[in-house]
Amino acid sequence: MNTVAAEWIKLRTLRSTWWVLGVGVLTALGLTALGASTVISRWDPGRTGEQAAMGIVVAVHVGVVLAQLPLGMLGTMSISGEYTSGMIHTTFVATPSRSRVLLAKASVLGGLAVAASLLIAIPGYLYGLTVASAFDPTLPPVEAWTVIGGGMLGIVTTTMLGLALGATFRNGVVATSVLVVVMVLVPFAGRMLPGGEVVNSILPGYPALQLVEQMPDIMPDAAAFAVLGFWAVVPLLVAILADQRVA
Amino acid sequence: MIEVIGLTRRFGRSAAVDDLSFTVNPGKITGFLGPNGAGKTTTLRIILGLDRPTTGRATVNGVPYRTLDRPLTHVGALLDASAVQGGRRADQHLQWLARTNGISFRGINGLLETVGLGDAGRRRVGGLSLGMKQRLGVAAALLGDPEVLLLDEPLNGLDPEGIRWMRGLLKSLAAEGRTVLVSSHLMHEMAVTADHLIVIGRGRLLADTEITQFVRPGMSLEDTFMRVIEESAP
Structure with a gap:
C-alpha cells in the first residue's frame, strides 16, 4: 500500500497530470454534449423511452472512448518522465521491487481512468436526459451495460497500454508514438485495407468502438471484451518480465 | 556496515x-x-x-x-542530485519518497531546515540551483534516519x-x-x-x-x- 500511496502522491503533485485529465475530460464532455444534441435532434419522434435512454448511454460513451488517448499518454508519462529525469533510480532505491512499482502505477492510473470515465459519463448522461426529455427516457436497458463496460474497459486498457509502453521504451516520444500508431493509425487504415478486419479484431482500438456501437460488429461482444482485457494486462506483464531480466 | x-x-x-x-x-x-x-x-x-x-x-x-x-x-543514498522531476515542490518530492517506506511526513520540514532549504521547501525543484538540489538530495538520503x-x-x-x-x-x-x-x-x-x-x-x-x-x-x-x-x- 505504501508504494501505491507514493505513486498517487507522485502523480497528483505534477501539474501535467491535471492538465491531461482536464483536457481529456473537458474535451470529451464538450464533444459529447455537442454530438448528443445533434443526434437527439434527428431522432424519429416514435422512438421509445428505452431506446432514448440507450441512445444517451451510447452518445456519452463515445465521449469516454474519445478521452482514452490523453489518459494513455498520462500512463506513458507517469513512467517515461522518471526515466528521462533519472528519478527512476531514486524510485527503485526506495522500492527495489520493480514489479511492485509498476503494479502500483497501474493501480493508481487504473483508478484515474475509471474516475475520468465516470466524470464524463455521469454529467453527460444527466445532460442527455434533459436534452431528450421529450422522449421520456426510462432507465437504460440491460444492453446498456455492454456499452458502459466497453467504454470503461476501453479507457482503462489504453491507460495500461500507455504505461506498459512507457515502461518498455523508457522514452515518452517513442512510447506515445507507438500508442498512437496502435490505437489510431492502424485501426483507421485497417478499415480501408484488405484483411484489415482481422488486424482490427486483435488490436485494442476497434473493439472499444464496436462495444460503444460506433462500428459494425466484426466479432462477438464477448470477444471484444476479451481483446481489450488482453491489451490491458499482457503488455504490462511483458514490461514487468523484461524489467526482471535486465536488473 | x-x-x-x-x-x-x-x-x-x-x-x-x-x-x-x-x-x-x-x-x-x-x-x-x-x-x-x-x-x-x-x-x-x-x-x-x-x-x-x-x-x-x-x-x-x-x-x-x-x-x-x-x-x-x-540506507540513505545520494546518487545524482539533478535526477529529480522539476515539476514537483521540494517538500512534495520528500513526501512521495517518505511514503514509499512508510516514513512519517512530520520530519520533512525539520529536515528541510537542517539542509538549509527551509525557505525553498515550497519551491519547485526545477527552479532550484544545483547546490540546492544537492541539499535536497541529502535531505532525501537522511529521510529514513539510516545507519x-x-x-x-x-x-x-x-x-x-x-x-x-x-x-x-x-x-x-x-x-x-x-x-x-x-x-x-x-x-x-x-x-x-x-x-x-x-x-x-x-x-x-x-x-x-x-x-x-x-x-x-x-x-x-x-x-x-x-x-x-x-x-x-x-
Missing part, C-alpha cells in the same frame, strides 16, 4: 568492476576515490541493488540491499559555505556511529574530511587504508593519489 566481496561487473568484454573487495565500517567517513571511469558509480549502483554484479556480491548490514525491508530506514549513507559526489555545485556545511554534516553523521561512504574528485576536500580511503582504478582496488597511512610523507593527498593511479597503469 557495507561489504563488497569479490565484485565483478562486466559490460560486454570490459570489466567496469574487477574482483573488488572492501568493507566500509561505521563511525568514520570513508572516501571512495578513483579517476573517471574507475567503477565507483557502478559499485555504488550494485550496492544499492540498481545493477546486478556479474559475479561476487555486496551487502549492507550483512544482507543484499534488495532484501532490506523499508530500505530507506537502513548507512552512500553519497556520490555530494559536493557538486555547492558553494564554499555549502562545502563547509557538508563537511560538518558528514563528520557529525560519522560521530553518531553511522557508516558514511563518500565518493569525490575533490582531493583537497577529501584530505580534510575523510578518515579512511578506498581507492580504485580500472575497477580494481588500489588502496584500502587510513588516510594518514595513505598520504606519502611530504606529499599532498592529491599528489599521492595521482602517483598511485600512475603506478597502477599497465
